[in-house]
Amino acid sequence: MTTLANPVKFSTAGSAKGAAQTINPLDLKKIRADFPILAQRVHGRKLVYLDNAATSQKPRAVIDAIVRYYEQDNANIHRGVHALSVRATEAHDGARETVRQFLNAGSTKEIVFVRGATEAINLVAQSYGREHVGAGDEVLITAMEHHSNIVPWQILCEEKCARLKVAPIDDRGQLRLDEFARLIGPRTKIVAVTHVSNALGTVNPLREMIELAHEQGVPVIVDGAQAVPHFAVDVRALDCDFYAFSGHKVYGPTGIGVLYGKAALLDAMPPYQGGGDMISSVTFEKTTYNSLPHKFEAGTPDIAGAIALGAALDYVSELGIDNIAAHERELLDYATEKVGSLPGVRLIGTADERVGALSFVVDSVHPHDLGTILDREGIAIRTGHHCAQPVMDRFGVPATARASFAIYNCREDVDALVNGIRAAREVFA
Amino acid sequence: MTADLGELYQEVILEHSKAPRNYRKPADANQEAEGYNPLCGDRCTVYINMDGNAIRDIAFQGSGCAISRASASMMTQMLKGKTKEEAAELFEQFHRLVTGEKESVEKASELGKLAVFSGVSKFPARVKCATLAWHTLQSALEGKKEPVSTETESSS
DSSP: OOSOSOTTTTOOTTSGGGOOOOOOHHHHHHHHHTOGGGGOEETTEEOEEOBTTTOOOOOHHHHHHHHHIIIIIOOOSSSOOSHHHHHHHHHHHHHHHHHHHHHTOSOGGGEEEESSHHHHHHHHIIIIIHHHOOTTOEEEEETTOOGGGTHHHHHHHHHHTOEEEEEOBOTTSOBOHHHHHHHOOTTEEEEEEESBOTTTOBBOOHHHHHHHHHHTTOOEEEEOTTTTTTSOOOHHHHTOSEEEEEGGGGTSOTTOEEEEEOHHHHHHSOOSSOSTTSEEEEOSSOEEEOOTTGGGOOSSOOHHHHHHHHHHHHHHHHHOHHHHHHHHHHHHHHHHHHHHTSTTEEESOOOSSBOSEEEEEETTBOHHHHHHHHHTTTEEOEEEOTTOHHHHHHHTOSOEEEEEOOTTOOHHHHHHHHHHHHHHHHHTO | OOHHHHHHTOHHHHHHHHSOTTBSOOTTOOEEEEEEETTTTEEEEEEEEEETTEEEEEEEEEEOOHHHHHHHHHHHHHHTTOBHHHHHHHHHHHHHHHTTOHHHHHGGGGGGGGGGGGGGGGOGGGHHHHHHHHHHHHHHHTTOOSOEETTTSOOO
16 A cells, blocks of 8 residues: 555655644643543642653543443454444454554554553564574664563573673763664674663664664564654654554553564564464364464454554544644753753753653752652652663663653643752752 | 641651761671662662671661661661661561551650651652661561562561
């Protein structure tokens, strides 16, 4: 399929009429009203939710999709001839098509529903990895990976007596592309990299990285958990071999995520789990596996989750992913300037290309104490190591505070954060 | 600052967090243990010099938030000269205080200065910060080899 199925997404900055506009305050008010949870007060204060890199809030459209499914269509898929099963199957298939369009994948065969990015990476490590990585081979990751893109490879390397290689980052939290290129060698069997660092917000130069790996014939799996919510991802333009993301970080529910994989690769891979739905016939002597993507979806899937993820991606597409990107860009610049210029604040991660998150430490205020003090102001941020302990070690801090943004955040949220940081410094002055 | 925060970050706690007592590694320590909170990355090492059943000297080192530093600091002050059993009893009471079990608030006087940690009970997410040093102490007293983690310990 060569038509652009999702015109909103493809309104590139290059074409004058498609140039992304910053969402004006009126729209933002309307958008905020789409998220019921934002209306509440926390500790008597207006909720300022700045923990979106951990999980995003859900719009009414997503909540309604879950309710509607269970109230009207709930049935198991791919097996019943009755009306409910047909409706549930159609809705589930429809969600897969929505995901395909969102990532611009070539076929729904390449869209595997999983529990989240973590399971997607484990699937590739356990299926593709166990088949292709042997003793003395190497798996290459980067120093900015989330634990979910480190530990599955450590498990694999341990089992296969293979070696895990780590491409370093510089003092601003940017990948050392020269070192990365140098580390891809004849023993490298898989490159596993994050698109966007969850702890630092760094956007990796993925196109170049994938080209470098492909020059050596090495496939690349991308952890896109922190990218998909923030800008348009086109898996065919990237030419990545696998791409993983979680639904709950892009306004969908928890428990559902996606593994994109090139059909030729997925086809050749052994199943990840065995069970119902992933087979076409079973006898005690021999089982024939189902076609893609069902081969990798053993058991009754999270049907409601997939449908609600489809609703979330529809919501994003209606707003326009480029509009979201522009709004968040403006907000992150504002936050970087405001928070970064506070006395006693040190930003952790100052890459040229950043999205979504601002990580920082405050002199004399431990991130945990800052988190508690901000919470009492109704401000939710993440404090800790962000499941990226090697990143913390790289910057010589045990933990950071991280404010992370979504479509519904506004300048007032950043102002509240800035005031909260000032108040915390006073407590510990 | 809200009333809850005022109770959590009492002057004594802030003061101890800024200038923790017994923050050192004693040369004559004969027992030590490492504690770790994997959720936030806080680390604490407790050093003890045991004289028979009595704690002759106790000190700590590590990195952590104000609550965990102040708790470790005041714990070392309280325990010098105490027996193993007295230390265990104090931990039991301290744990009940910070988790907000009612009777312990009445008993808070027995905890002496440690009663300033009663405000922690309104911040469930911070209980582990307050008890990290104590879990580590328990491990040191029992002579455990593996670092203690707040996520694998039983509730006390």
